[in-house]
Amino acid sequence: MTAALELRGLCKTYPIRERGGLLPRYRDLPVVRDVNLVVARNSIVGLVGESGSGKTTTGMMALRLTEPSAGRILVSGHDITDLSPQALKPYRAKMQVVFQDSYSALDPMFTLAQIVAEPLHIHGIGSASEQTQTALDWLERVGLHRSYGQRYPHELSGGQRQRVAIARALILRPDVLIADEPTSALDVSVKAQIINLLRDLQEEMGLSILFISHDLSVVRSLTDKVAVMFNGRIVEEAPTEGIFAAAQHPYTRSLLDAIPVLNPRDRRARIFRSREELEADIPRISAATTGLARNATPALVPHAPGHQFEAIVE
Numbered sequence: 001m002t003a004a005l006e007l008r009g010l011c012k013t014y015p016i017r018e019r020g021g022l023l024p025r026y027r028d029l030p031v032v033r034d035v036n037l038v039v040a041r042n043s044i045v046g047l048v049g050e051s052g053s054g055k056t057t058t059g060m061m062a063l064r065l066t067e068p069s070a071g072r073i074l075v076s077g078h079d080i081t082d083l084s085p086q087a088l089k090p091y092r093a094k095m096q097v098v099f100q101d102s103y104s105a106l107d108p109m110f111t112l113a114q115i116v117a118e119p120l121h122i123h124g125i126g127s128a129s130e131q132t133q134t135a136l137d138w139l140e141r142v143g144l145h146r147s148y149g150q151r152y153p154h155e156l157s158g159g160q161r162q163r164v165a166i167a168r169a170l171i172l173r174p175d176v177l178i179a180d181e182p183t184s185a186l187d188v189s190v191k192a193q194i195i196n197l198l199r200d201l202q203e204e205m206g207l208s209i210l211f212i213s214h215d216l217s218v219v220r221s222l223t224d225k226v227a228v229m230f231n232g233r234i235v236e237e238a239p240t241e242g243i244f245a246a247a248q249h250p251y252t253r254s255l256l257d258a259i260p261v262l263n264p265r266d267r268r269a270r271i272f273r274s275r276e277e278l279e280a281d282i283p284r285i286s287a288a289t290t291g292l293a294r295n296a297t298p299a300l301v302p303h304a305p306g307h308q309f310e311a312i313v314e
Contacts, residue, residue: 002077004208005039005062005095005176010071012057032057033232035071036300037210039176044202044209046219046240048255049229055212056100058229059178062210063095064088076175093123096169100181102161106153112139113149116168123172138167142197159190163197170201180212195222216259220244225306228252234300238307248309250281283311 012032018025032054039045047055060066062073064080073081080091096119099105106115117135120126126134136146142163153161162182169177179198183191199222202209213219219226219240226243228236228251236249247253282298300308 001041003038003074004041004076005210006074007035007037007058007062008072008074010035010058010061010073011069012061012066013069031232032061035234037227037234039208039210041208042206043225044211044223046223046226047210047212047229048214048216048219048226050214053229054232055229056180059180059210059212063097063178093172094174095176095178096172096174097178097180098162098165098169098182100184102158102165103153105165106161108153111149112151112153112164115164116171119168119172134171138171139164142167158186159193162186162194166197170205173205175208177207177209178212179209181214183218184213184215191218198222216255228255233310235310236308237300242304242307246304248283248303283309284314285311286314
């Protein structure tokens with residue numbers, strides 16, 4: 001079956017001006033490096049890593065909101081990497097996003113009904129009255145009363161604004177949803193409500209979700225598969241429970257060590273290592289035991305069915 005979203009060798013570099021000299025000199029700063037990721041239909045894939053690891057940039061490239069420097073983006077098997085804005089518009093309806101900061105993502109001059117109905121207006125779906133009624137239906141669907149349609153974003157709590165953002169993203173019934181840390185600014189109880197809402201809507205609509213987060217406890221409760229990003233590249237990928245039960249990469253293990261626990265006796269021994277130390281601690285495996293060709297640079301190697309991690313084959 002064709003994947004809902006597939007990223008092949010995705011890269012992003014930015015030109016950085018170097019200090020010194022009379023004439024400006026620039027060098028390329030790689031932010032995302034050779035990312036390969038598949039989001040199967042009707043599944044939730046978690047993309048995790050620390051701030052600055054490149055996960056948000058990867059999500060924005062998947063939507064073509066940020067243009068990739070190299071690589072390909074496939075939506076339902078169709079390559080959209082080089083499509084013009086006009087040719088890309090039909091695919092925009094199939095891919096939607098929920099941003100981390102719901103306050104800045106919602107127009108303060110629009111009512112909630114106008115905000116949620118805006119995608120229908122952009123794509124010319126239905127009359128103005130039909131768009132408004134559909135928007136009110138979606139507000140109810142995400143747990144807000146229809147009367148909220150006349151309110152403005154500043155009148156809502158953070159959790160309520162995130163519900164509005166979810167309604168706006170799903171009103172076009174997309175195939176793929178990119179959720180960029182939608183719970184990071186919420187308290188624990190509201191976070192659980194948003195997670196449950198996303199899970200219910202995903203099961204009901206058959207959504208394929210790329211869930212970007214740095215919170216592994218949230219990822220564990222929601223996703224089917226996890227990809228771990230470090231320094232712009234994916235260093236481990238496995239079914240969710242495989243990551244938590246048998247993490248192979250030292251960076252993944254350091255993320256697991258940092259998960260807060262209620263019982264001090266269950267607390268992992270935390271070992272603090274710098275980025276340079278983690279880079280130097282890439283696992284090394286024998287080519288003789290794996291049957292793989294020798295490789296002097298890090299590459300993803302299989303560990304178990306569906307589980308691969310970055311290592312150097314010697």
